[in-house]
Amino acid sequence: MGLFKKLFTSKEKRKKAEKYKIGMMKTRNNSLSSLKDLLRNSKKIDEELYGQLEEIFIMADVGVDTVVEFIEELRVEVEKENITDPKELENMIVDKMFELYLKGEVINTNIRYNEGDLTVILFVGVNGTGKTTTIGKLAHKIKSEGKSVMMAAGDTFRAGAINQLKVFGERVGCEVVAKEAGSDPSSVIFDAIKKAKEDKIDVLLIDTAGRLQNKKNLMNELGKVNRIIERETGSNVYETYLVIDATTGQNGLSQAKIFSEVANITGVVLTKLDGTAKGGIVLAIRNKLNIPISFVGLGEKITDLEYFDIEDYIYGLFSDFFE
């Protein structure tokens, strides 16, 4: 019996997953959700079926390498277990996806709070993925969990970036530490940490300018930001979230790889999952680089952020299985 099905026999779990399902439901007629139909309609497990499986996964932007690897493993398992009925592949695929993500580990995506002291969370990523919006959403979440929050406007470059963050600050009801546009991001961050400590704030969320990972000088700037935070907080135990847009293709892997070189990425925030893109590249990111997904963005409102849950995610991808 599939581990996945077992997990989903729990009513509560299914209810919790509804939100994901809604977020991803609009595309159920294409991509991964067609898996069920495919398996139902196939007579035997052959090259054609493997080809179609490959298509489903590639269409969800799971990295090409990872897909090839995945299908290969599937082949081996099918042979080992002597499976001939395509329908029996259902559980096997879902279970294997689980394995691919979990890798036998227990993944805790909760924020690691620096209990009794200031917790710093840094947001990085390429341009336009949703860093600033996610800060608004996460601030709202953390505040509703009873903690005090502050924001730092570390994007001093993009037109309107500071005002954008200030609007979120107002919506959430928290202070935003900012300097005028064009000032050194490190100095804003320095000030913000100081202020947050003075005010005994629990969590400081730091916004940074979007930067493409191949821009050496901008990546170096991020390195500098990191050093300031480490120095000022006296620890390197803080969260750094890489924000990735679900519509991103293979480049997502390069983003994760290169951002990891200058920052200790502790988790991915996968945004815009309310669209039709599946964000499968995060599976490749986990597979190749071991970086887990921490949150998913499901809309533009400050309430549209959920803790990532692999079960829910796969449920969203395969929701047809459970109707």
Next chain:
Amino acid sequence: MAFEDLTGRFQMALRRLTGKSKLTEKDIDEMMREVRLSLLEADVNYKVVKEFTEDVKKLAYGEKILKGLKPGEQVVKIVNDELTKLMGEEAVELALKHDGLSVILMVGLQGAGKTTTAGKLANLIRKKHNKKPMLIAADVYRPAAIEQLQTVGQQLNIEVYEEGLIEPDTIVKNGLAYAKDKGYDLVIVDTAGRLHIDDSMMDEIKRIEKLAKPDEVLLTVDAMTGQDAVNVADTFNQALHITGCILTKLDGDTRGGAALSIRKITGVPIKFSGTGEKLEDIEVFHPERMASRILGMGDILSLVEKATEEIDEDEALSMMEKMMTGKFNYNDLLKQMKMIKRMGKFSGIMKMMPGMKNLGNMDKIDDKQLEYIEAIVGSMTEEERKKPELVNRSSSRRNRIANGSGRSYSEINKLVQMLEKQQTMMRRMQGMNPSSLESMAKGNFEPKQSRSERRNKMKKKGGFRF
């Protein structure tokens, strides 16, 4: 991911074919498998890839290829030609009115780059077509969207029409009337990012299109978009009269396969590329270059153009000529580095050069390293600079250079390797892409050697084999 680009892939596929003078169908199938993977890795849509590879196979199976003397070369050429054809015509102009008010409507998903591109376009068209542009702020959803556009407007000294957070339809209607009144002849409307499946937001943009009667409706798409590009472009194209696409963030290291998918699925031409965050970072879209970028063959033409634009033209031309003839020496290397440094963006330029990503730490060269390289080259004799073989062959020369420059022996070796790699890459390019060679020749820098001469030389050096 050892063979990230097609050059590498083909090399592997062809290695198994040495000694054969003709390709069999099986060989072509094998090469097409590599092409297929390469395109998928570039984010070209799965279905588009499937059709494309099948079409190319059919062409390649034909006599044309099997009779050819250099079949491998022909396969590459067919792939490249077909891809270029698919990418569409060169430099499709904007259809703006000669007299009266022209209107451009910017549409697209969230964060694609509409607002930034609205500013870039206004500025570009003002310069190129001598228009008097105004911007309308019709995004009333994203926090501080209006301030963002205002800041862009201020930077460019272009007026931004806004009415705060009221119905976007009303803003657009009033804004257009205002523009006419004030004698503007170009209006660019910035709209909110929206999901193609968000019905009420799609209705809103349809209403705006209807009342603004835009001359151009430009779909802005992030070049990093994956498989979903097809859904997005198709849905927007069905809801609106999309007249063109703009591919943004091409200054990144993405291969940009979305461009091909969009073209193939919608037939809409891609008109501009966004190549940076600054407001001058916009270029007319070149399908041919995009084709080779997607294929992973590097974009030598872009490099040439960029170089000739921003750098002394003669210098760049002679550089290219040298690169193409394989007579690339230390003087040239140093010049090239300085050239690139002057352009101010190693990474951006580098990625356009064929095979650059295989050059290891090349993109990590900063001012300091340039200084070191200068010191090393400075310690070479003039003869050594002109004849790199001398340095290659003699360890005592390398020792002397190390001592003279104060750099380590291994650094000297690294530089030697760098030059060698660069030479090999250039030679490989020559063999790889006849069509770009031809267009280069058209651009008046005929390589000094004949093709066959170069090919012979290439063989001797163990370069790319065909």
